[in-house]
Amino acid sequence: MSVAHQIDPVDELSPNDLAAFWLPFTPNRAFKKRPRMIARAKDLHYFTPDGRAVLDATAGLWCCNAGHARKPIVEAIQKQAAELDYAPSFQFAHPKAFKLSNRLAMMAPADLDHVFFANSGSEAVDSALKIALAYWNVKGKGSKTRLIGRERGYHGVGFGGISVGGIVNNRKFFGGLLTGVDHLPHTYNRAEQAFSRGEPEWGGHLADELERIVALHDASTIAAVIVEPMAGSTGVLPPPKGYLKRLREICDKHDILLVFDEVITAFGRLGFGTAAERYGVVPDMITFAKGVTSGTVPMGGVIVRKHIYDAFMNGPEHVIELFHGYTYSAHPIAVAAGLATLDLYRDEGLFERARAMEGEWADAAMSLKGRRNVADIRTIGLVAAIDLDPRPGSPGARAYDAMDRAFHDHDVMIRITGDTIALSPPLTIGTAEIGSLFDRLGKLLDGLD
Numbered sequence: 493m494s495v496a497h498q499i500d501p502v503d504e505l506s507p508n509d510l511a512a513f514w515l516p517f518t519p520n521r522a523f524k525k526r527p528r529m530i531a532r533a534k535d536l537h538y539f540t541p542d543g544r545a546v547l548d549a550t551a552g553l554w555c556c557n558a559g560h561a562r563k564p565i566v567e568a569i570q571k572q573a574a575e576l577d578y579a580p581s582f583q584f585a586h587p588k589a590f591k592l593s594n595r596l597a598m599m600a601p602a603d604l605d606h607v608f609f610a611n612s613g614s615e616a617v618d619s620a621l622k623i624a625l626a627y628w629n630v631k632g633k634g635s636k637t638r639l640i641g642r643e644r645g646y647h648g649v650g651f652g653g654i655s656v657g658g659i660v661n662n663r664k665f666f667g668g669l670l671t672g673v674d675h676l677p678h679t680y681n682r683a684e685q686a687f688s689r690g691e692p693e694w695g696g697h698l699a700d701e702l703e704r705i706v707a708l709h710d711a712s713t714i715a716a717v718i719v720e721p722m723a724g725s726t727g728v729l730p731p732p733k734g735y736l737k738r739l740r741e742i743c744d745k746h747d748i749l750l751v752f753d754e755v756i757t758a759f760g761r762l763g764f765g766t767a768a769e770r771y772g773v774v775p776d777m778i779t780f781a782k783g784v785t786s787g788t789v790p791m792g793g794v795i796v797r798k799h800i801y802d803a804f805m806n807g808p809e810h811v812i813e814l815f816h817g818y819t820y821s822a823h824p825i826a827v828a829a830g831l832a833t834l835d836l837y838r839d840e841g842l843f844e845r846a847r848a849m850e851g852e853w854a855d856a857a858m859s860l861k862g863r864r865n866v867a868d869i870r871t872i873g874l875v876a877a878i879d880l881d882p883r884p885g886s887p888g889a890r891a892y893d894a895m896d897r898a899f900h901d902h903d904v905m906i907r908i909t910g911d912t913i914a915l916s917p918p919l920t921i922g923t924a925e926i927g928s929l930f931d932r933l934g935k936l937l938d939g940l941d
């Protein structure tokens with residue numbers, strides 16, 4: 493290797509060489525052979541570098557609920573970057589962090605009224621699990637250390653999140669994970685639930701499996717149960733009727749904390765500020781991320797009930813109550829984006845709008861029933877999943893093809909997990925775009941072998 497090469501290797505590379513970027517959750521070699529590149533976004537559309545408009549049927553990764561590049565959010569971010577670029581939240585704070593906390597506390601039901609900030613859903617989940625463990629410690633019940641998740645659950649990619657999560661590929665490569673974890677069964681049964689709109693009639697009884705887990709381990713060893721109210725990343729599994737209420741009852745009975753991971757379901761995705769509100773069930777903690785800034789700036793966090801916060805407010809006042817936090821907890825630019833986003837959701841009534849569109853959305857999605865390779869369709873809020881029959885011997889290949897062709901040939905961004913297509917458009921989607929989306933998907937499915 494020449495000396496000149498060592499001094500300035502960048503000169504040797506094309507600035508757009510695809511080699512260096514290791515894309516997350518992506519088959520890198522396939523992507524780099526046929527990249528799906530996005531250069532710009534506005535409202536319901538992405539734009540490719542050559543200017544082609546691609547309908548965003550996934551709100552990015554379930555996060556851009558207000559649509560893209562919305563002016564009030566963009567301006568708030570720009571203004572904040574110039575006014576206060578960064579301030580620590582350890583021992584100091586900036587005023588807007590309190591304002592956003594209060595706004596989130598107002599949005600959350602009942603006495604979920606204290607907010608701990610992180611920067612992603614994964615950090616939000618790990619924060620919630622740590623708060624649960626520390627809570628029982630400060631309450632003098634340090635034997636309550638077990639965490640209960642659910643099969644097919646997704647709680648991000650931290651070690652805590654993958655331990656309570658239940659997606660096999662996200663776990664099996666990463667060693668022993670947290671100890672003392674157990675899992676509820678997932679709630680999907682195609683024979684009983686196929687083509688359900690909203691909450692399936694069948695499956696509420698599966699919450700009783702928590703009684704079996706409690707009987708096995710004893711409640712004195714269990715700190716918390718964590719579930720997504722609607723399991724999103726595994727391929728959209730809406731909660732069966734009565735399931736979440738029953739989980740709450742069993743947790744109450746045995747003095748176990750209940751955490752709703754609302755990283756996807758909060759901020760209007762199911763037509764309400766939170767799924768907790770939609771289902772009339774009050775968990776002890778709610779994790780959030782994504783929609784809080786409509787995906788513009790990374791932010792996540794945990795909203796906790798009063799009794800949890802209060803339990804920590806003991807001991808000498810100069811001593812830190814919870815030894816946990818992130819350099820970027822309540823980052824000023826994320827906070828400013830969050831405040832502008834919540835204003836926009838309120839001013840445009842986007843949660844109510846999602847609720848009003850739910851029936852129309854479900855009708856349009858269900859119109860794909862009977863198309864080639866469609867094995868099941870599920871809808872809830874502004875979410876839909878389409879299960880495709882896998883190609884024999886090549887699971888996931890059919891859906892991968894669907895996603896690739898949707899982008900290149902039908903100008904639509906869709907998301908896939910296994911052989912399931914998942915749709916979750918910005919909440920601003922209207923009748924015309926819904927029609928156009930399912931029309932394009934119908935053509936896509938017709939042409940897919």
Ligand SMILES: Cc1ncc(COP(=O)(O)O)c(C=O)c1O
Nearest residue numbers: 612613614646647648753755756
């Ligand atoms: C329910 C749930 N929890 C946690 C996460 C992880 O969020 P992040 O990717 O921001 O770490 C996700 C992401 O999709 C999620 O759906």
